Amino acid sequence: MKKLTLILLTLMLIATGCTSQESAVPGRTEDTTRVVTDMMGRQVEIPAKIDSIVCTGSGALRLIAYAQATDLLIGIEDIDKTREIKRAYNYVYHDQFKDLPSIGKGGGRGYTAYEEQIIALQPDIIFTFYNSDALEQLANKTGIPVVSIATQANLFGEDTAQSLTLIGEILGKEERCAELAAYMEQLRADLNDRTKDIADTDKPVVYTGAVTYNGAHGFAGTYANFGPLKAINAINVADETGQKDGFDVDWEKIQVWDPDYIFLDPGNMNLVNEEYTKKPDYFNSLRAVREGKVYSMINFNNYSTNSEVAIADAYYAGKVLFPEKFADIDMETKTDEIIAKFLGRGIYAEMKEAGLTFGKITLGQ
Numbered sequence: 395m396k397k398l399t400l401i402l403l404t405l406m407l408i409a410t411g412c413t414s415q416e417s418a419v420p421g422r423t424e425d426t427t428r429v430v431t432d433m434m435g436r437q438v439e440i441p442a443k444i445d446s447i448v449c450t451g452s453g454a455l456r457l458i459a460y461a462q463a464t465d466l467l468i469g470i471e472d473i474d475k476t477r478e479i480k481r482a483y484n485y486v487y488h489d490q491f492k493d494l495p496s497i498g499k500g501g502g503r504g505y506t507a508y509e510e511q512i513i514a515l516q517p518d519i520i521f522t523f524y525n526s527d528a529l530e531q532l533a534n535k536t537g538i539p540v541v542s543i544a545t546q547a548n549l550f551g552e553d554t555a556q557s558l559t560l561i562g563e564i565l566g567k568e569e570r571c572a573e574l575a576a577y578m579e580q581l582r583a584d585l586n587d588r589t590k591d592i593a594d595t596d597k598p599v600v601y602t603g604a605v606t607y608n609g610a611h612g613f614a615g616t617y618a619n620f621g622p623l624k625a626i627n628a629i630n631v632a633d634e635t636g637q638k639d640g641f642d643v644d645w646e647k648i649q650v651w652d653p654d655y656i657f658l659d660p661g662n663m664n665l666v667n668e669e670y671t672k673k674p675d676y677f678n679s680l681r682a683v684r685e686g687k688v689y690s691m692i693n694f695n696n697y698s699t700n701s702e703v704a705i706a707d708a709y710y711a712g713k714v715l716f717p718e719k720f721a722d723i724d725m726e727t728k729t730d731e732i733i734a735k736f737l738g739r740g741i742y743a744e745m746k747e748a749g750l751t752f753g754k755i756t757l758g759q
Contacts, residue, residue: 430564432542433557434526440539444518444565448497450507451523453698457543457557458521459483460574460736461567464490469515471500473697479748480661480696482703486737509535549621549704550582577735585708588719589627597629598654598715604662606693607640612665614642622708628715649679655715656682657691660749670757677757688755689714702736710752725752
């Protein structure tokens with residue numbers, strides 16, 4: 395009798411334990427969900443297997459394209475419904491994106507998600523670059539797990555590899571994401587190794603203008619800590635200002651710097667040429683202009699950082715500034731190699747047709 399009572403008590407305890415586990419998260423068990431730590435340090439419970447996703451916020455979809463996981467998308471932001479070669483991921487995958495349902499306006503850095511449309515689609519997970527407050531707002535309004543994969547807008551930042559690792563873990567793309575992270579490190583090391591031993595006294599002084607950040611800018615739009623120049627250990631005059639990223643510099647300051655070389659975004663040359671028409675004497679007072687040392691620097695800031703274009707920019711700047719160190723690099727071949735590694739195919743020929751090309755620039759033309 396005592397033995398039977400003990401057995402019954404044991405069975406009751408087991409049953410009670412199972413009930414408690416299931417009631418904690420109705421309909422879910424340890425086998426159907428898991429917890430990940432996102433790029434904002436948040437603990438997020440997600441389904442163990444992800445079959446559908448959406449992306450919102452500047453830069454999120456690009457990383458999913460890098461991870462070769464666009465087949466999981468069931469919705470797209472309006473900004474990526476129009477084909478745009480200045481966003482290589484969008485250009486390459488446009489046919490796949492264009493007919494997907496809209497899940498947000500997109501563009502800029504603000505909250506642009508369409509919650510009702512996302513709820514109707516019921517993706518397994520939402521990937522985003524939103525800040526912490528917007529993350530919680532989106533999660534609370536949709537009831538869908540929201541995971542930050544946000545990185546800083548810099549080239550070769552450690553957080554890019556970390557974000558790729560997180561994406562790979564969540565979507566089962568570990569091998570692809572590890573491969574791409576290793577490739578980026580290989581390129582970073584190659585660029586650095588080619589230039590790290592050049593003495594500063596042997597380096598030309600460089601100004602990069604007409605830089606795109608938060609929109610298009612004219613000649614005075616420049617950038618401190620500019621990724622492509624940092625990658626080749628170049629001397630960027632804007633770094634001495636103490637600024638951290640994009641800003642408009644005083645025109646007179648550029649004259650004081652009188653850089654040896656100038657790089658300009660070919661996509662903003664309409665603005666620069668208008669300025670040149672109004673004050674040609676100013677531009678011709680600059681040594682780099684008089685000596686024909688003005689070159690293109692293809693914009694890579696378009697809905698966050700297009701890493702593949704920024705890396706190609708670094709190789710081109712290296713060829714211009716340190717030709718002996720980059721003599722083995724053919725820019726068309728290298729650019730297509732880099733873009734193909736990130737996005738599956740090279741598109742430099744199409745970029746050239748759109749005016750996004752490497753080469754010398756003559757002001758006023």
